[in-house]
Amino acid sequence: MISRVILVLVLVLCAFSASGIDTGKAFDDPEMQARYERLIAEVRCVTCQNQNIRDSNAFIAADLRREIRRLMSEGKNDAEIQDFLVTRYGDFVLYRPRFSGKTLALWVAPFLLVLFGSVAIFRVVRHRMSLPINDEGQAK
């Protein structure tokens, strides 16, 4: 009984999340449609920053989707469309910001942190391995 109630609640919530966003096909050509869906999944909605414009029903997201459809119909490639967005809204609008002087730290910092961490662990472990084994439990 309870599981049935939960199921109904989950279904109702799912219905809400699906409403309000235009899910209709934008292009007849399945290849274009796939490209369109990939593009809008990687563009941040500028008012509702933790959503992409595919999942957002904010008007600005709808407008940006329309602009992307227009640019695609005009034959623009992905880089040109991303250029269009970055010129207006900055690197922030792309979920994967492009590699540039401004985004250098963003791209490089994680690798540097992993490198520093590895060096630190390596040195600590090597230091401990060189310690004499004098613990009672291990000395037996």
Added chain:
Amino acid sequence: MNRFLLPLIAVLLLIPFMILGLRSDPSELPSQYIGKPAPEFNLPTLKDPTRYISTADLRGQVSLVNIWATWCAGCRAEHGFLMQLHKDQEVPIYAINWRDNRDDALKWLAQLGDPYVASGFDADGRVGIDWGAYGAPETFLLNADGHVVYRFTGPLSPAMWEQEFVPRIAELEK
């Protein structure tokens, strides 16, 4: 060497970034046009669809460009202050009426007063996107060459005007 020295240095190096992170408002996006020419546009005016307002009209004097709409609560909040600016003839205020309904917008101006030299009617919102708008109201300060000097997002108030606009305008008019 003290074994806590290196971790301590690492934490001390991180602290400034943490403070910066706490202080920055992630919802505030910087305009991409600061120091650059204002984005080109050519829009029919709200009051007379046969007349057009374009970027060229913004050159020749320091001006404000206000992005507003009747659906925007913050726009109503700042409207009284815009009327005040208009009355004091501080700077000419141009407007982009963003994704609005012409009749509603005209009614709004008739009821609350019209502080604008002209409002361009951006029905489908394309000019708003060209300007990098992500909400309304937004107010751009342009120099006499038509370059964007500053953008303010949210409703204008006398305090924000004194703090953000007055010194910049004084600098421009020097």
